[in-house]
Amino acid sequence: MTAKARPKVIMAKLGLDGHSNGLRIVSKWLQDAGFTVVYLGLYNTAEGIIKAAREEDARIIGCSFLEGAHLYYVRRLAALARKYKMEDIRLVVGGTIPPGDVARLKKLGVCEVFTPGTPRSTIIAGLKALS
Amino acid sequence: MPEPGKNYDAYLAGERPPDFMTLSGIELKEFYTAADARRADGPPGEYPFTRGIHREMYRRRFWTRRQQSGFGTPGESNRRMKFLLGQGQTGLNCNPDVVTHLGLDPDFPLAEGDIGLAGTSLSTLEDMEQLFEGIPLDRVSTTIIEQPPASAVMTAMYLLTARRRGIPEDRLIGTIMNDALNQLVGPTIEAVARFFPVEAAVRVGLDVMEYCVRRMPRWNILNINAYNMRETGISAVQEAAFALSLGADYIQRLLARGLGIDDFAGRMAFFCAMDIDFLEEIAKLRAMRRIWARMLKERFGARDPRSGWFRAAIQTSALRLTAQQPLNNIVRATIQTLAAVLAGAQSIHTTSYDEGYALPTEESHKLSIRLQQIIAYESNVTKTADPLGGAYAIEWLTDRLEGEIEALMKKIEDNGGFIACYLQGWVEKQVNEARYEYGRRIESGQQVVVGVNAFREEGEEVKLNLFRQSGGMQAKRKRYIRDYRKNRDGEKAARALGGLYKQAAAPEKPNVFVPIMEAVAAGATTGEIVDTLRKAENFTIRL
Numbered sequence: 001m002t003a004k005a006r007p008k009v010i011m012a013k014l015g016l017d018g019h020s021n022g023l024r025i026v027s028k029w030l031q032d033a034g035f036t037v038v039y040l041g042l043y044n045t046a047e048g049i050i051k052a053a054r055e056e057d058a059r060i061i062g063c064s065f066l067e068g069a070h071l072y073y074v075r076r077l078a079a080l081a082r083k084y085k086m087e088d089i090r091l092v093v094g095g096t097i098p099p100g101d102v103a104r105l106k107k108l109g110v111c112e113v114f115t116p117g118t119p120r121s122t123i124i125a126g127l128k129a130l131s
Numbered sequence: 132m133p134e135p136g137k138n139y140d141a142y143l144a145g146e147r148p149p150d151f152m153t154l155s156g157i158e159l160k161e162f163y164t165a166a167d168a169r170r171a172d173g174p175p176g177e178y179p180f181t182r183g184i185h186r187e188m189y190r191r192r193f194w195t196r197r198q199q200s201g202f203g204t205p206g207e208s209n210r211r212m213k214f215l216l217g218q219g220q221t222g223l224n225c226n227p228d229v230v231t232h233l234g235l236d237p238d239f240p241l242a243e244g245d246i247g248l249a250g251t252s253l254s255t256l257e258d259m260e261q262l263f264e265g266i267p268l269d270r271v272s273t274t275i276i277e278q279p280p281a282s283a284v285m286t287a288m289y290l291l292t293a294r295r296r297g298i299p300e301d302r303l304i305g306t307i308m309n310d311a312l313n314q315l316v317g318p319t320i321e322a323v324a325r326f327f328p329v330e331a332a333v334r335v336g337l338d339v340m341e342y343c344v345r346r347m348p349r350w351n352i353l354n355i356n357a358y359n360m361r362e363t364g365i366s367a368v369q370e371a372a373f374a375l376s377l378g379a380d381y382i383q384r385l386l387a388r389g390l391g392i393d394d395f396a397g398r399m400a401f402f403c404a405m406d407i408d409f410l411e412e413i414a415k416l417r418a419m420r421r422i423w424a425r426m427l428k429e430r431f432g433a434r435d436p437r438s439g440w441f442r443a444a445i446q447t448s449a450l451r452l453t454a455q456q457p458l459n460n461i462v463r464a465t466i467q468t469l470a471a472v473l474a475g476a477q478s479i480h481t482t483s484y485d486e487g488y489a490l491p492t493e494e495s496h497k498l499s500i501r502l503q504q505i506i507a508y509e510s511n512v513t514k515t516a517d518p519l520g521g522a523y524a525i526e527w528l529t530d531r532l533e534g535e536i537e538a539l540m541k542k543i544e545d546n547g548g549f550i551a552c553y554l555q556g557w558v559e560k561q562v563n564e565a566r567y568e569y570g571r572r573i574e575s576g577q578q579v580v581v582g583v584n585a586f587r588e589e590g591e592e593v594k595l596n597l598f599r600q601s602g603g604m605q606a607k608r609k610r611y612i613r614d615y616r617k618n619r620d621g622e623k624a625a626r627a628l629g630g631l632y633k634q635a636a637a638p639e640k641p642n643v644f645v646p647i648m649e650a651v652a653a654g655a656t657t658g659e660i661v662d663t664l665r666k667a668e669n670f671t672i673r674l
Contacts, residue, residue, distance in 0.1 A: 018322035
């Protein structure tokens, strides 16, 4: 398969929030659907994720949040992506996000927000459309 | 599976469960008879306590209503705790934030985004004093949700807060959770081992237990956190076997310190989940009580009947909360809370319906208390102990679960016990498999979740009045800790930390609880104290 056929996705959690059920399950789904998953797991900084995305030449960064730090970290990710002129990178967020924050995240440049209960097919179709 | 608009077809086809399995994969029969329920247990309050640890159960006293709370600054959490007590909550259950759980201060580089989000930020003795301001520590029982080594710091802070108010430690009632493996998000090495070495954490936890056994007779030394394990998606059988095996590990380690089994066994307790599988969850607690009592008596030679009491703090499963149609969660919580009551729980936290989105608001927190009060006062299920005892299906399931739990415990035991299995990565493998299976079951529709994979309302707009953190809270906490360090007697704190280091680095590994208490009293912070322990273990946080 060509690199384009196996789009590369960074999967990570930021900060100290250790809730990784969603990140694990979705990473597996993406892998099974033909994505190349770079699983960074827990306790990442925004800087670390951006560095990995550049080194890996990833197309998509997928971040999962449960405890409520989503706006704080997405602001940082978006600012760093701008700083390094990563115009092609696509930010995707999953997790426990209050309804009112979905629009806020999109305004910050997030392409897709997948809240709990989103079907696997919706996530895969959404990411395929971005890659 | 029925879908909206196809309900007539579903009716004609015969609307029924997709299969006849429990969540653990036990196949249920068409019906049960007396022949399936062979075992004759004694009455409630008698060994092996299958029917409950007390003869009269809720006739004498209801379970403790113990809603977990904690967010933002200690002052904000204090107001919420007083609110809950005012609504009829009967015990406190306070949750420090993840920064505190990991033994860090708010100004740790990776902490800022998480300060106060899912718990309260507790760095100093004055934080603890503020958290419990106006709350009588000798009259309200408090659970402190904390893992070692931070559990040592929190216990020390709580004890010193009481001491400053003239309440001696032997009058404190409550629990330090103190489970080294499962506090964060269940037993994953990925979550636990990055900030402190696991074996050293177990040891500090034992130091706390040892101190409490000797000095705090009304204080529970350990609450094995089966709930957080379960919330990864493992089964009732795995939850029970993991927790009970871990209990055996702790017992062996405490015995190795020269404590007598009857001195501490009655002070150990469990924190279990109530998932949505009503019958199985009830049978699970009954089976756990039976296994624990037998293990304490036959394997560990306990003589005091209290040593065999399997005491359970229950939280209704948050894994089952849906973001879709959130009011449905109230119905789920009612089923789960009723299951906990029929199973004979000692305390219950009913998860709030809005927690699929955020921490509970005052309003949803109050509803959880009301839900418990309605079961307690109106439903009359509390007026006889173990009302389901003798029900054929319940007794059959209890026996069946007991068998499966014991088989898995044997496997864990043969591999060196739970802590060894955890360190070898076996537990993590089980957890990850369970997570994938959980996702697969919902995705395939094998596990029907109303509002999610069935009866979903496309384009549903959720309108909820959600909890919001106060503005600038995180920056405020960061500023606080910096100012605090500037204004305290730095030399005194440094001296106490030096004393702690000496003790912690000693090759014979003496108990570090007293020097931790001295460091807290001298003004050292949570992060500084745990950093000192890290240094003594030659451990560096790698990010």
